[in-house]
Amino acid sequence: MSILVDKNTRVLVQGITGREGGFQTERCIEYGTKVVAGVTPGRGGESAFGVPVFNTIAGAIEAQGPIDCSLIFVPAPFAADAILEAADCRIKVIICITEGIPTLDMMTVKRTLDGSDLTLIGPNCPGVITPGECRVGIMPGSVFSQGNVGVVSRSGTLVYEAVDQLTRLGIGQSTCVGVGGDPIIGTTTRQVLEMFNNDPGTKAIVMIGEIGGTAEQEAAEYIKAHVKKPVIAFIAGSTAPAGRRMGHAGAIIAGNTGTAAAKKAALTDAGAVISDSPAEIGATAARVLKERLL
Amino acid sequence: MKVHEYQAKELLAHYSVPIPKGRVASTPAEAKAIATELGVAVVVKAQIHAGGRGKGGGIKLAATPVEAETAAGQIIGMTLVTPQTGPEGRLVRKVLIEEQTQIDRELYFAVLIDSSIGRAILMGSQAGGMEIEEVAASNPEQIHRVAIDPAAGFQPYQGRELAFALGLDGDLLRPAVALMQNLYRLFIEKDASLAEINPLVVTKDNRVLALDAKLNFDDNAAFRHQDILALRDVEEEDPLEVRAQAEGISNYVKLDGNIGCVVNGAGLAMATMDAIKLAGGEPANFLDIATANDPQRVVNALGIITSDPNVKAILFNIFGGMARVDVIAEGIIAAHNSMPAKVPIVARLAGTNLDEGLKMLADSGIHVERADDLGEAARKAVAAATA
Known part of the structure; x- marks a missing residue:
């Protein structure tokens, strides 16, 4: 599925x-x-x-x-x-x-x-891929593998990064979606979480966010209210200086809501497991899947 | 893209938003002439692309044309440090000379995009004259927002709703609603990303007036606004960032560390900075090489990074999707051969056309430290920078 x-x-x-x-x-x-x-x-x-x-x-x-x-x-x-x-x-x-x-x-x-x-x-996104079935986008198909972890990300190349780590650990993906980094996008992270939550083929969700905006907080609200499946999250930009635009138009820290710390706190409160390092997204997912016997 | 206050006010005037009388001056003599022409007490305001100018001594009152000349002499040529410029400050080249305004009340009004609903909103507060971020943090209930439906456009009732919330009633209601409508029209017609009037003042003689103005424009829409592009002042921008843009790298931000980063994708670039910090190092820059498949862009990126004397190592983190590893490899080889000082390069390459890229690097004979994953790449880069 x-x-x-x-x-x-x-x-x-x-x-x-x-x-x-x-x-x-x-x-x-x-x-x-x-x-x-x-x-x-x-x-x-x-x-x-x-x-x-x-x-x-x-x-x-x-x-x-x-x-x-x-x-x-x-x-x-x-x-x-x-x-x-x-x-x-x-x-x-x-x-x-x-x-x-x-x-x-x-x-x-x-x-x-x-x-x-x-x-x-x-x-401004990499598209959507259902491994082994359909690639509608620009992602390198070879790093994806079939399985039951859904991946959603604001950043395109971080989808590849996270998926590469998952695949190397033998964890396949149901579908991977890059929602895009612009200020106005068609579908939000929260909406994709809802799709994964309703998809019987998805057993766990990896969510990649970044500094700026409130998309991760909105996702956290949804997770807290509706998601029983394990969610593993990484937020890019923990170390970015405040007030500077880091490429993505959305990725600028303004006020307290846009910081990585605020987003991680909201997600932790909602029950998600945070990977602090971008290099350990896969390992964190593997640990959570093992704990939950999935 | 940002513009100066005086440029923003010229645009406001063009859209019938009331502003104080005044003009920009580049010399003390011009400042004196403008003050003489205005015939009233004036305010002399430094023109730089940063707020908080008053705190740094960049805004002075002058009762006479001679005082205006003196104040302009003090401000023009000064390096103005404000909370927004950073410790290095900005050189002031121009001052705005304006009539002094008798202020009854200071308010805040802005048009901006609320990305959570995908619409432009009018935002206002009675707490004018201070940073709106501070108001949002301490007294969020004092900020009023009205979303505009892009299909219907600005409706007067929406302006009235906000005007009443700001206490702009009686004789002030009509001019306040007109001001909001006109600023919204400017925002839409010129593809602004922020149109902020802070403070919006009510004068003692009961008029509404834009005492200060800040306009930012959407870089992605610049292609259809030659008039706005003409207002760009590159003197206000970081020279390396200007050079990067001229050479096709739109996403370069200089930082203070010693590990230069070349990454594809903004999110991965931020994550790479995070990984370097977690490995005990400091990134020298943020750089998203984006997806243009042109080896020359890699050469340009390396030229910009190595012109920063702090850089002791360079980390390539390329995960090819639309970007292709072979094209990046071609660029690394070309750049390496033309690089005057050989800075060690650590490369983590993956994704589209990886095998072709690795073969090219191997055949070229240049020394590039390879890393298999992001964690290893960060550790090797930190080691190379401290070696």
């Missing part, structure tokens, strides 16, 4: 003819992902890696049948428009990799998706 995507998911790639979009589409296909169509406006009728390219998503659906998931590599100035096109075509899971989308563009996107049954993952 898994969340969001699996071996039957029919994927469309927006921006399939771009350099990164193309490279990553090939990796997705190699991994076994069912990429059934691509969209690049003006390039309809071509084909990329054996996948037919269309001018519009509506055209792709008309020719190829239903699409379950869209993967977006469109450049930042045009990415919000790409998300809205996917939403307008009622694609249930929309995964946007693009980094650098203006915040106000995302505000409009978020408002449009409010109250709908569509799920946007990202932007």
Whole structure:
């Protein structure tokens, strides 16, 4: 079992003819992902890696049948428009990799998706992978392994780091989700925790947070109220100086709520087990799984 | 991106937000001329990209044009240290000369993004003139927030709600709501990330006025605002950070340690700093090389890091996803060959195209200390920096 995507998911790639979009589409296909169509406006009728390219998503659906998931590599100035096109075509899971989308563009996107049954993952994220079944994103497929630990992270490369540690210790993953590091994202850590909590294929959850914002506190509230499965958490940026922006727009400590200490305290209070070191996320998970006989 | 107070106020005036009369001066003579023209007692304000200027002696009152000239002479050219500049302070190059305002009350008003709801909010408080973070910590109930629906935009009732909460009633209500609406319009039209008026004052003759103004803009939206980009003052930014940006590295922050870090991804970069500290070392920088697959960017990153004389070792922590290890390896080899002083390099490489990258490094014959995981990488880097 898994969340969001699996071996039957029919994927469309927006921006399939771009350099990164193309490279990553090939990796997705190699991994076994069912990429059934691509969209690049003006390039309809071509084909990329054996996948037919269309001018519009509506055209792709008309020719190829239903699409379950869209993967977006469109450049930042045009990415919000790409998300809205996917939403307008009622694609249930929309995964946007693009980094650098203006915040106000995302505000409009978020408002449009409010109250709908569509799920946007990202932007500025590595995507979603259900190991052994479906990779919709940019992650290095080789470090992932099938299993029953769900992984959710604001940072993309920290997903790989945590998963690499898990896999080396023989701990496989149900699904891994990078929610993205921007101030406005489609799906929060808390919402992904809820999906994992309701997924019978997920027995434990590894959650990677970072300084800035209150997403980890919101996740902690949810864990405290609803999650019986073990949660192992790491918060990046314990040692970052206050008031400086560390890459991710969200990763700036302002006031007391954004600090790693405040986030760790909230998560500990909710019953999560904290790994203080980024190098010991896997070992901490292994210890917790052993203790809980999972 | 940040702008100066005088630039922010010019934008405010363009959006019909009331500000005190005044102009910017670069010399004491200009300051005197502006004060003469205003014909009233003035305030002389240092223009730097940091708050708390009054505490450091960067704001002075002047009753006459000659006093304004003297005050400007004292402030221009001074290195102003405020709680926000750090101990090294900032060189003041310009002063804003403004008419003095007879203040009845000081309030706080801002438009900003509340990322937890994904909307712009109006935020106000009767506790004006002090750091809003302090108010939030000590008296959170004094902060009022109103979220704006981006589809409907600012509605006057929302402005009225906040105005009443701030005690802006009677004759002040209409101008206060207009001010809020206009600042919101500026925020949206110019892709601001923060539009803050602190203090927003009520004058003794019962007007609302933006006594100070701070505008920050979304760097990601800069491509559609050439007018805002033109306001950038690189003199206010760290020279190494400016150079990094010019060379395609948008995420470089200089720190005080001696281990230079080149990492892909902001979260992993922060975690790498954490791992170095846990291993007993100190990072010299935060640097996210991001995903652009260009070896030259690695060369540029190493150039920037090694221009910091404190750096005694360099730690590469690359976990390729969209970034490819072979491209990074090509960059390491090129940079190593052109690096004047050979600083020891510890490399932890993993992910996309790892085998290709490792083969290139092995074939190049350069010495790079390899590490298999993050913990080992941090320990080896700390050892190399202290050797």
